[in-house]
Amino acid sequence: MIFLSLLLICFALWVTIDLSYGRKLHLKRIKPRSFPLRQSNFKLYTYGTALYDDLFTDIKEAQHHIHVLFFIVKNDKVSHEFLQLLIDKAKQGVQVRLLLDRIGSHQLPKGVIRSLQKHGVSFSFCHKFKFPFLFFSANQRNHRKITIIDGKSGYIGGFNIGEEYLGHNPELGLWRDYHLRLTGEGVQDLQTQFLHDWHDDTNEDLLEEAIFFPKQPSGPILHRFIPTDGAYLQETFVALIESAKEELYIGTPYFIPGKIVMDALLQAKKRGVRITILVPKKADHPLVREAKLPYCRKLMKAGCNIYEFQQGFFHAKIIMVDDHTCDIGTANVDMRSLYINHEINCLLYNQDFIKEIKVQISKDIGGSTLLTWKDVSSLSFIDRGKEWVGTLLAFFL
Structure with a gap:
């Protein structure tokens, strides 16, 4: 009993020190960021069916590149449909980069990941666990949901990819969420953020590649993206x-x-x-x-x-x-x-x-x-x- 109590105390101390110093080191490395005011066109989605219809259509019509970052991609029917679309586009010669949170997308089998890579999809998980602050790094999650297609259209919001986001989870029922599709100036900022995250996790620096930033017309809606x-x-x-x-x-x-x-x-x-x-x-x-x-x-x-x-x-x-x-x-x-x-x-x-x-x-x-x-x-x-x-x-x- 005494040994167990000491073990619990040591664990609690380790977690406290790990979190405290891990966060302090992290805060020294980062600064507040925001993108400029932009003007774009926006469409609002509140149900997954409408969002997936447009998102999957945009992916099918991609000509040059597809950049996707999600917190969660499930191991279910609609997730496999989504991933197959990415494979199909990669086979056509379209550049496809898929970035997923390691914890949020833990259900994705290794075999599925190998299949993506085998067929030309560039894949990476976000936020590898880092020594010495293992607990802090394990808790850091990339919760962003960003999609950019050909540098011309983008998506951002609360939806992930999975059957439950279509309302198919019997315990949760209907899934109500807010997601945005945009075209216009603001797409470049979503692209910048994706490529920033991609570089962090793969060391591949594409931020200066002009092909990913085609000039886009302004739209009627004034807005600003704020990453944190x-x-x-x-x-x-x-x-x-x-x-x-x-x-x-x-x-x-x-x-x-x-x-x-x-x-x-x-x-x-x-x-x-x-x-x-x-x-x-x-x-x-x-x-x-x-x-x-x-x-x-x-x-x-x-x-x-x-x-x-x-x-x-x-x-x-x-x-x-x-x-x-x-x-x-x-x-x-x-x-x-x-x-x-x-x-x-x-x-x-x-x-x-x-x-x-x-x-x-x-x-x-x-x-x-x-x-x-x-x-x-x-x-x-x-x-x-x-x-x-x-x-x-x-x-x-």
Whole structure:
């Protein structure tokens, strides 16, 4: 018993030191980044069927290159269809590069990866585990979802590749998410980010290759991409919250905002901002639903409205500020996105497109239930235990 206790203490100390010093070293290496203001054309997707139809069609029509980065590609029917499309294009002589997160796409068999490489698809996993900070490096995940085709069209958002994103998971049901397709100036920035990540993981430097950056016309929608690498996302979220004057809407599948973002929300409420937060009722990971409850109680006491999506699983990542700014991307309002994951978000500044997005937000709210105080406070002994554990492990959820 004593030996086991000492072993647990040593493990806890190792994890603490590994995380602390691993993160400090990481922060010394990185700086805040953002791309210039651009003007592009955008299309919004909220269901996987429509997204996959257009994405797969664009892939089939590619002439020169296909660059794909996903957090998750599953080992299922639609994933195999997607991967076969990449193989088919590689056989046709199109350059295909596929970058997947090692943890998120762990279900992908080695045989499938070998088949991709055999048929000409350049493949790499993100974020190899690195000594001496093994635990920190294992927790760093590339959560970005980026696709660029011929340098002329791009995709970014919350969807990954798998049957569950089509609503085929019987436990989660309908999958509600937000994803963007763009053409125009902004595609070059998605290309730059992909090639930056590709270089990090393969040492192949293609950032100066002009063929990947064909000149594109401007579009009607003003926007800016903001990539984050386990830091500086908090500043973006706080700036958005502080800019709100009348109304603030946040949609996120995992709501564990931490003290600084939470304080910004409470200050916004004191200024008279109407705050609405939408989260899923169902959870696709253990403890995330319970870990949000302490934040929900504080916000509800302050007068904020918090809704739970009832019609399936809500996975969209969106912040809407009044009628002037909308943030859609890959980052959740949780500590993993704020402090560990590598993310990319798109700030949109076009009122007409924002009106289109608000129609979808209204549908989401219409399919949700407003939480009551009883919902977040009258908990069973087991649920209180889950909340305690979830709060303790919030950094890793």
